[in-house]
Amino acid sequence: MTRSAQSKRLYLTSAPVSEANTSSTELNPSLYNRNDVSRIDFSGAGGYAVPQLEALPALIEYLSEAVLVVNSSGSIVCINNKAAQFLGHTQGALRGHCWPDFLVKRYQPHYHNLVDMGRRGVLSQQQKPTEMAIICVNGDIKDIELTLSYLPSDDPLLVIVMRDLTSHKAECYKLHTLACTDPLTALANRRHFDQMLQNYWDECNKTQSPVSVLIVDVDHFKQFNDQYGHIQGDECLRRIAAAISLAVPRGQGLAARYGGEEFALILPYHDEAMAKAVAVKVQHYVSQLKFSEQGLSDDISVAVSQGFASEINGQFRTPFAMLCAADTALYRAKAEGRNCISSSC
Numbered sequence: 001m002t003r004s005a006q007s008k009r010l011y012l013t014s015a016p017v018s019e020a021n022t023s024s025t026e027l028n029p030s031l032y033n034r035n036d037v038s039r040i041d042f043s044g045a046g047g048y049a050v051p052q053l054e055a056l057p058a059l060i061e062y063l064s065e066a067v068l069v070v071n072s073s074g075s076i077v078c079i080n081n082k083a084a085q086f087l088g089h090t091q092g093a094l095r096g097h098c099w100p101d102f103l104v105k106r107y108q109p110h111y112h113n114l115v116d117m118g119r120r121g122v123l124s125q126q127q128k129p130t131e132m133a134i135i136c137v138n139g140d141i142k143d144i145e146l147t148l149s150y151l152p153s154d155d156p157l158l159v160i161v162m163r164d165l166t167s168h169k170a171e172c173y174k175l176h177t178l179a180c181t182d183p184l185t186a187l188a189n190r191r192h193f194d195q196m197l198q199n200y201w202d203e204c205n206k207t208q209s210p211v212s213v214l215i216v217d218v219d220h221f222k223q224f225n226d227q228y229g230h231i232q233g234d235e236c237l238r239r240i241a242a243a244i245s246l247a248v249p250r251g252q253g254l255a256a257r258y259g260g261e262e263f264a265l266i267l268p269y270h271d272e273a274m275a276k277a278v279a280v281k282v283q284h285y286v287s288q289l290k291f292s293e294q295g296l297s298d299d300i301s302v303a304v305s306q307g308f309a310s311e312i313n314g315q316f317r318t319p320f321a322m323l324c325a326a327d328t329a330l331y332r333a334k335a336e337g338r339n340c341i342s343s344s345c
């Protein structure tokens, strides 16, 4: 046995301590069990550490993670119960199956790349787990975090550890939604608006398409609050938000609460005429609001002033410049008597 192979000897054995001592620095204490009679001998040819196959199924069965071992052609050599349950079949039925077939197609090149790195000896043990997705036997798709370890030998083995990311992803999605949403109106919040404005701006610039922004400000809202109270004011803002949402073409653009009683819309692929048409709809839907279902008099109505700007031929250098122009147009609409629409042009 070469010195390097000897130094990689790992025992899961009841062997005397002196026998295991040669590699004590390499032992994982959690694997070392004096009462366990099974033994893995890493004494393969060519100086590689080769685990004897017979011990692997028993070893991985003890692990708390979902683990499977795959050979160089991708066939599952052994799989623990947790991984089998995760994939949705029995251990026996899964043995021999082609593991990469369980991976969602778009992740397969990345997986093969990791395997190739292992083969070339450049797969670092510090390699971070990789997010992928698998298709279970019943067709369900599950997000996973995959860690791949390469056991080199003449017939190399890959040890794959999977962690279920389903609940983690659901939690992330929930948090992301919360971080992007205005709690009062359920529209996008300003942070999300700013981010999306840049995204839409880039997208429209790339395709040389127009993009517009529209700012909507409730008229004399202080009076509404003063007369009917802030709770009624809140409900009024919710209803205005819903009316504004109705005016945004489905799947095209974004409506956000920009702050206080001010709303903003991004209208990608909208030129000036199209943006104005959306503003007219907003004005109409808001004017139709009735507040009797809030317990207020039927003759109460609200109105909005609006300003918009459209980028068509490179007149604005940044999305922020376009937004400022829409804001200036809004001020003009207020100055011109409110309940009207003003353009930056």
Ligand SMILES: Nc1nc2c(ncn2[C@@H]2O[C@H](COP(=O)(O)OP(=O)(O)OP(=O)(O)O)[C@@H](O)[C@H]2O)c(=O)[nH]1
Residues within 6 Å of the ligand: 184, 217, 218, 219, 220, 221, 222, 223, 225, 229, 230, 231, 232, 233, 234, 237, 259, 260, 261, 334, 338
């Ligand atoms: N109820 C409620 N009121 C809000 C909220 N955010 C801002 N406001 C109110 O919106 C009002 C805005 O008042 P102003 O800035 O004077 O504007 P305005 O009365 O609408 O007048 P113009 O915009 O000039 O037509 C203030 O009374 C704020 O308290 C909110 O979340 N809920």
